Amino acid sequence: MTDISTTLEALAGVEVPTLGHFLEDGFCDTGIARVQHEARRMVGLAHTLHLATPDALAVNRALLELPVGAVLVIEVAGGGHAPVGAVTAAVAVARQAAGIVVEGPVTDAGQLRSSAVADALPVYSRGLTSRTTKRLGTSSDGLRHPVQVGGVTVRSGDIVLGDENGVLVIDPATLDPDLIERARRSDADEPALLDQIAQGADLARLLPTSPEATDRKA
Secondary structure, X not given: XXXXXXXXXXXXXXXXXXXXXXXXXXXXXXXXXXXXXXXXXXXXXXXXXXXXXXXXXXXXXXXXXXXOOEEEEEEXXXXXXXXXXXXXXXXXXXXXXXXXXXXXXXXXXXXXOOHXXXXXXXXXXXXXXXXXXXXXXXXXXXXXXXXXXXXXXXXXXOEEEEEOOEEEEEOHHHOOHHHHHHHHHHHHHHHHHHHHHHOOOOHHHHOOOXXXXXXXXX
């Protein structure tokens, strides 16, 4: 079996939309979008938290157990409270997280979009709000529970990828290593294809019109 760190490293070199040519499932709906206008690509293993109530203390516990290189994935019941803001993001950066994905809104957009955060921590959510979680102490059993984000079930240990186009979740047990190599080849071929189009090449020759040419993006 391929080591998971090797798999993550390989996926980090693949454009997420390229994987969309080979995979059908695992793509969060378009409501889950990156908060920052510019941020690095997100690749890591999910560290999940289901918030049955808008409890900030449960978020703090999840942050303190956040592994290096993990993606914190939070589902907020009701979807009306922001579990992530400036302080949460700063802690996640300090924990060397790979990113944050929230089924629900976040807050402190200005700080999340600052270069100090955006360069280190991509953040995805369903929007923005000023209503935040509270110190309730009422959500104590949601850490590492499966969550629903953008219509996709996410479990701790799933691979989570993201870029400006959205978020993709992959169960590592079902990932075909050959798919990664095919996607890398497709990425490698794309600059030459774009150059040929720009140079006025015969489009009928370049564009596949039958299913046999499955590795070409066009």
